[in-house]
Amino acid sequence: MKNSSLSQSSDRFRALACWRRRAGSASLILLMALSGCAARPGPETLQPVVQPAGGPAPITLFAVTDRAPGAGTPPVPGSGRGDASYEQLMFQPRPKPAQKDGKVSGPDADPSKDFVTTGRRLMSAPAFDAEVARLARSRDKTIMVFVHGYNYNYQEAVFRVAQLSAETGEGAVPILFSWPSDARATGYLADRDGATYARDDLARLLIRLSEGHGERQIAVVGHSMGAWLVMETLRQLRLQGRGDVVDPLRVVLAAPDIDMDVFRRQSEVVGPLRTPMAVLVSSDDRVLGVSGSLSGGRLRVGNAPLNDPRLLAVAEQNGMRIFDITAVPATDALNHDRYIGFAARYAAAAEDHHGGGLRRAGTYLLDATGRILSSPFDAASRALGGS
Template identity: 30%
Template sequence: MINAFHILFCRCLAVIFLCMLASCAAPPPTTMAPRPVVTPWTTVDVFYGTNRKATGEVGPNHVFGTQLGDLRYGVCQVTIPATHAPGEIERPEWYKFEFSEDPVKHVTIRTLRHLSRDEFATVFSVARQEMNTEDILIFIHGFSNTFDESVRRTGQLCYDLGFPGIAMTYSWPSQGAFSVANYYRDEDYVRQSIPYLKQFLLDVVRNADGARINIIAHSMGNRLMTRTIAEIEKEAPQAVFNQIILAAPDVDAKVFKENIFPRMAGKARHFTLYASSEDKALMASRVLHDQSRLGESGEFLTIVPGLDTIDSTGVDPSTLGHSYYSSTRTLLNDIHDLVIESVPPEKRYLRHVPGRPAAYWQMVFDSDE
């Protein structure tokens, strides 16, 4: 009797002991939701056309050089850091001990993919479908720009504008360095690049299937753009663009007014000119050519029926005062309202100036910008 009771007692103790062990054991593993991966940069796909000659190098920053070549197509992926400041193209700085690109800190070209003409049309069409967009923005750079600079600028510009569509750039063979000799060579290559840009634009028009195609050209790039649009007028009267923006154009004002713009009229729904009397680069060009430039304001301001002229004097505090279209919040905001919202000038943050003998617009800006 005692043995039976002892055995039962021991078994009870064993059960209690096992329960205590179970309560001290680690809980069964639970399924945790994966943490979202936060990438410290944003990517912008930039399609490109270029008539620069390939260098044979692999890296995206040096694929195309400064010599005249055949028309090439492709697409790049540009990274914009989370710390990006509007209007800036963050690059490695030696005084910060930065000697290589870092997408966490800098605007970089992450990938570059060459495409045939047919592949360009296919990839472009797929991108439009995936983005569900009817908007395209083409940027054409000016004097002293390299291929990689034009790609990064396009990525920065579209990112800062909040542009909801396809980003593109056309890069002609500028020498990418300041000198009088390079300026004259760039002028020559602009003239030789007209048929290449014309083919590129006609390809985009054909593949866009009625989408809204906007063009922003800067500085000397306006010589290429305006003459090309004039040529398209002869060969493809159906090619109508949406917004065409002439930013600080290094173009002969008299020639533009009398010979070029009459051939461009009707090729876009809207034309806008941004000019400034503080643009030192255009002052130098005026002296060099002995003729006022289209991008100058003040006594040289150009007003043409069918073209909205906006005096941007005072917006750009930089030394040259030549890149205000993409580096100041005021201009970025105005271009956003123009291109993305289709807001007419009388409803934007502009001051109407009557007279001279026709009316024009003046930028209203924050002096602390």
């Protein structure tokens, strides 16, 4: 009888394992098919060249990473896990060609095509602190820390920050925090571990920026799995009693790859911030659809509909802003990078006389023309969401 039970349990385990393998394989095949076979920027794209004369204003950004050094030429951080290192990078934007209708083309799916690397230098931690402080002081700017998502190599993340900086204008000192992603479509679980590995280093970076720039605004933008890393780091800092670091931050979660129940628990610990946290959602985000399939069909925060009662409850209880950016153009069929287009629209809207309203807690919807509609957390929010 005992052997029969063990056999039945073993059969059930094998059947479950087989089902999970099939479901996971199907999801990953779909993701790889959607991603296509586009070439990724290699190390050579970060080889500095002579700066072209004229053209758009150059961009300077900083990178902090706990990736181990890679073997490419020129050397760039790879997918291995190491200690935090620092560098400064300079880029010259390439002029964007006009389209047939006379309009300038939007963000490119491969931002490495839009910039020329004109300088790189490794820095010590004190040199990094001093240079960021100098730029923040001399230009009176916000410091913006960007945390990339799943399946990114280092150079992709660097160019994404350059693109984000170009789209939003000269409003921040940009800093990339690059954690050790495997940069493979099949590396989802490995990337989750890599993001967890980086949590302490991101916490230390935010503490140092806060202590060195108390009079400055510090924005933290987490994309996809990077949003999970941001929330885990804020939770850790709050539990360590570092409300002095957490409370002043301006936090944006773009297409957050976070289980809805996990997000609720994280938010209960992090609590409301002085500037309401912004969460960017898109109900047709195909990457997050695959992520949900890999997670047993559980909804991810980033592709929740605007009228989802669980999302609304978390946002209302913690004074958040929820932006539905489904109508914002994406650069590819995955619909996972709409935050780039949203950043430019938000920056423009914040400049007009209605901009202050965008900083209040509530729900916001971008219509097909890019106009931003808003409502408080009440029955109107459900109407805004289409129910």
